Amino acid sequence: MADAEPQGAAYEEEHVHTVYEQIASHFSATRYKPWPIIEKFLKELPDGAVGADVGCGNGKYLAVNPRVFMVASDRSTNLVKIAKQHQPHASIVADIMNLPHPRHSLDFAISIAVIHHISTPERRIEAVKAILELLRPPSASEPGSGGRALIYVWALEQKDSRRGWDEGNEQDVMVPWVMRAKKEKEAKKKKGQESQEAPKEGEQPPEQPQDKTFLRYYHLYRKGELEEIIEEAGGDTVEAGYDKDNWWAIVQRKS
Template sequence: MSTDSNPITTEAEEKKEEVYEAEHVHKVYDIIAPHFSATRYKPWPIVERFLREMPAGSVGLDVGCGNGKYLGVNPSLFMIGTDRSRGLASIANHEFKHEAHVADALDLPHPPGRFDFAISIAVIHHFSSPERRVQAVRSILATLRTDKENPGRALIYVWALEQKNSRRGWDENSPQDVFVPWVLQKGNKSKQPKEKSQKQAKNLVETEVKATASPSGDSAQTRAACEPEEEKKEAEPNPVYNRYYHLYKQGELGADAVEAGGKVIEAGYEKDNHWAIIIPA
């Protein structure tokens, strides 16, 4: 058996990124699933419009469906959701009675070219390398119908780097790879909170963070600067979990779409997110 003289292979890199995402994305969502779900019940308007405008009987996917809040927006459609987190897929499936299963966006269990539409909302920014982010778009596009006349379309949302006016205050010069903390509210089970407490929870959970993160970064660099405010009030501090995000620059999602073999037919910026509707080119 020969030994590899160059241990830094693409495969090794890929593996490293998988391990990194398992630790800083998948594990976190499994732990925070019920609390996360309780704060995620209102569909975003552009996503809702996209789903409502689909013809009745269209068949589509929600890649990274979370608690499944988009799976029932338009009951005249048939939608299948998948999520990397079993915890979230379970909530979508058992609590909200949607068709949700466990899958990786890079290895979707669907026949190619069969779907009228796909959505992937706030998901692919969790992939930790440019190659994997492009691969995610390619994987989603592969599921869509390719007829030239009326191709399937994918709506993809990612978090934007440019959000100067948000509480986080990032701008185009901020680091693109960051940790965003989730402050787990103890005792907050899957029950949907009332409007007021919901707002408070949101302020607490997405505390500002300025640390950079990357699969290759050292631990000092990747430490998130997070001091949740309510720690002072609580006798026992709520645990904080950091999720890895890649923040997209203006135009980056479109460039990824083209590299993935797609064509952007509509794109925009909405509330700190970039979005694009992409068809197979």
């Protein structure tokens, strides 16, 4: 962990929200392929189901199933502006802790790569509670009939990944996002456009673009931790697993 201790909303504002707002379009350009488990969850929903994508980012999961209606939300206005192109869905700016949906109204929710950005255990539980609160409760006669949510978080156990973290490592980390400056490409383009003219004598060369590094706060979940939080939040884990450096769980309300 870097020098500062995780401490809640203000910390997340600085080390998560502000960063995504700045890297939005670059981040979005790298996020287009849906992960298979999430795609399957969304495709198996009955036609006409209504749900939420909490922390939708660029809205890549809004393209998966046009036969359901999703209200997608994110803290980053710049990401929501990218997400809003997907029909028939809707996109809004909102915080997971204060979602503007009527309670117990939705058939499903997804929250992908979101609650690993929350910096205290209490707030992680609160975030899962907020997701559970959106869902229709199961009817008394059919225990499995309530709304369901799919949650994905980054795993601590990912020793084969580029980051190489594993069991026993620090769980609260700052992860760099590097925006590479397009030096060569830009130069080539200029050459083509300006008939390969060299900069004139005495003229300042155009400002050299520099790589920019942004640090984002993450809490890496150890094995079993996501289910513990779900339990504490009053939810039932229906199914859970590990998928490419992430822990995931499908949850429903107990009542």
